[in-house]
Amino acid sequence: MTLPTELLSTLETLLDSRLSLAAADRDHHAASESFHRAPPPDAVVWPETAEEVAAIVRACADAGVPVIPWGTGTSLEGHALATQGGVTVDLSRMDKLIGVRAEDMQASVQPGMTREALNTELRATGLFFPVDPGANASLGGMAATRCSGTTAVRYGTMRDNVLALEVVLADGRIIRTGTRAAKSSSGYDLTGLFVGSEGTLGIITELTLRLHGQPEEVAAAVCAFDTLEQAVECVTATIQSGIPMARIEFVDEVAARAFRQYSGLDLPGTPHLMVEFHGSPGTVREDTGRFGDIARDCGAKGFDWATTPEDRNRLWRMRHGAYHACLTLRPGSTGVVTDVCVPMSHLPAAVAAAAADIREAGLIGPIVGHVGDGNFHSQILVEPGNEAEIAAAKHIATRMAERALEVGGTITGEHGIGIGKRSLMAAEHGEGWQVMGVIKQTLDPGNILNPGKLVPDRA
Template structure:
C-alpha cells in the first residue's frame, strides 16, 4: 500500500530533501549482508536529531505506517529490511560523539556513530570502546541487536557496556533509561529491555557507553592444530585454567584456505586459533607462556606472534574478513549464516557435529567462532538460483540451532533474530515468547515499529 499523501507532505515539510521516495534511496535500504531479501521501503528518512525522530514516528503512528530503524546495514538476519513496507529511518546523520567523560570511563553518543569512529575519537584519552563485532557497525544498531564479537570473552557484550539510553517510543514519546551511576536498584531495567529489542519497542537516539583503559601491552598470535576437536578442547582448557584472554578465535581448515586465496597468506590448511592478551608487560608475557604450554599439549604448531601494532591489525583484519573471504570458496554463492552458542562443556561436540553434518550434506560451509564464550558460526554457501540448496541449508542451520537448545545453548549468540531466526523463538523460549509479544503489544499497540520481526504475529480478537 503506498504511503498516504498527507504523510508524504508532512515528512517532506519536516525534512525537505532528507525525506526520499526515489527508487535509488529505497533500493539501498532493501539490501542485506546475507541471503535475506525484502522489497524496498516506501520511503527513507534521514533525521539529524531526536526531535525529528519523534516527529517522524508520531506522523507514521497517526497514519499506521511502519517505521524501521537502519544503522549501517551490516546485520546478517534481515533485521532492518522493510518486510511490511513503510518508512526506513537511516540514522547515519545522527553521528556525533556528545560527551566523553574520561574520569567516569563513559561516553555518550548518537546512534549513527560507528565503533571505529568512536575509538578514533577516544585515542587521546587512553580509553577505548571494547565491543568488536568485526564490521564497522553503528553503535545504535549494535545495541539494538545486543551485539558482541571477538573481545566479548574479556570485556563482555553490548548488554554489559550500555549504561543508559534515550529512546523514542511508538507514539513519539521520548524517554531516558538508566544513568551514569555504576549501579542502580531503581525499578525495572528498561535499558536492558531495549538492548536486543531490534527496533521493535523503540528507536534508540542516544547511548551512554562504558569504556575501558587501553592496555599497556598487547600480544597476538595464530597457531595451527591437527583437527577441530584439538583446537576447541584447547580453548576449553585455557578458559578453565583462568588465563585472561582478550580474544580467542577459531577458524577451520576451509577458512584458512579462504584466507590464503583471498589475502595471499600461507597458513597451513588446518584449524587455527587466533589469540590476544591484554595487560601489563609481565602479565601478558606470563599469560602467553601459559597458553603456549596448554596449546602444545593439544598438538599446536606454527606459533606466529604479531609483535607490532601493524602485524596485530593485519591478523584481526584477516579474522574480521572471514565472512567475505569465504565466498572465494564458491564464487557467486550467497551465505546462510548460523550463530549458535553453547555451554563450554558442549562446544567441542557441537562444532564436530556441525562439521560432520555439513560434510554429509555435501555443502561448502566454513566454520569460525568466538569460541572463548562458546559461540560459533557456519557459513553455508549456496547457489541463490537453486531453491533446493537454499532450503537444504536452512534445514541444516535449523538442526544446528535445535541441537544447541538440547544442550542448554541458544539459537543466536550475537547476530540476533531479525527475520532469519524468528521461527525458532518458540523452540527456545516457549511461553516466554508470548510474554515478549505482550510487551510489544503494550508498548506498540499499532505495531508500527519494525513489524514482522522478533516477536510472534498478533492474533486480532
C-alpha cells in the same frame, strides 16, 4: 503500500531533501549483508535529531505506517528490512560524539556513530570501546541487536557496556533509561529491555557507553591444530587456568583455506586458534608464555606471534574479513550465515555435527567461532536464486539451532533474530516468547515499529 498523501506532506515539511522516494535509495535499504532480501521500503528518511525521529514516528503512527530503523545495514538476519513496507529511518546522519567523561570512563554518542569512529575519537584519552563484531557497525544497531564479537570473552557484550539510552517510543515520546552511575536497583531495567529489542520497542537516539582503558601491551598469535578437539581442549584448559584472554577465535580447516586463498597468508589447511592478550608488558609476557605451554601440550604447532600493531592488525583484518574471504571459495555465491551458542563442554560435538551436515548436503560451509564463550558461526555458500540449495542451508542452520537447544544453548549468540530465526523462538522461550509479544503490544499497540521481526505475529 502507498504512503498516504498527508503523511508524505508532513515528512516533506519536516525533512525536505532528507526524505527520498527514489528507487536507488529504497533499493539500498532492501538488502542485508547475508542472503535475506525484502521489497524496498516506500520511503527513506534521514533525521538529525531525536526530536525529528519523534516527529517521524508520531506521523507514521497516526497514519498506521511501519517505521524501520536502519544503522549501517550490516546485520545478518534481515533485522532492518521493510517486510511490510513503510518508512525506513536511516540514522547515519545522527553520528556525533556527544561527550566523553574520561574520569568516569564513559562516552555518550548518537546511534549512527560507528564503533571505529568512536575509537578514533578516543585515541588521545587512553580509553577505548571494546565491543567488536567485526563489521564497522553503528553503535545504535549494535545495541539494538545486543551484539558482541571477538572481545566478548574479556570485555562482555553490548548488554554489559550500555549504561543508559535515550529512546523514541511508538507514540513519539522520548524517554531516558538507566543512569551514569555504576549500578542501580531502581525499578525495571528498561535499558536491558531495549538492548536487544531489534527496533521493535523503540528507536534508540542516544547511548551512554562504558569505556575501558587502552591496554599498555598487546600480543596476538595464531596457531594450528590437527583436530577441532585439540583446539577446544586448549581453549578449555586456558580458561580454567585463569589466563585472561582478550580474544580467542576458532577457525576450521575450510575457513583457514579461504583465508590463505584470500589474503595469501601461509596457513595450513587445519583448524586454528587466533588469540590476543592485553595488559602490562610483564603480565602479557607471563600470560603468553603460559598459553604457549598449554597450547603445545594440546598439540599446537606453527605459532606465529604478532606483537607490532601492524602484524596484529593484519591478523584481525583477516578474521574480520572472514565473510568476504569465504565467498571466494565459491565465486558468485552468497552466504546463508548463522550462529549458535552452546555450553563449552558441548562445543566440539556441536561444531562436528554442523560440519557433517554441511558435507552431507554437498555444500561448502566454513565455520569460525568465539570459542571462549561457546559461540560459533557457519557461512553456508549457496548459489543466489537456487532455492534447493537455500532450503538445504536453512535446514542445516535449523538443525544447528535445535542441537544447541538440546544441550541448554541458544539459537543465536550474537546475530540476533530478525526474520531469519523468528520461527525458532518458541522452541527456545516457550511461553516466554508470548510474554515478549505482550510487551511489544503494550509499548507499540499499533505494531508500527519494525513489524514482522523478533516477536510472535498478533492474533
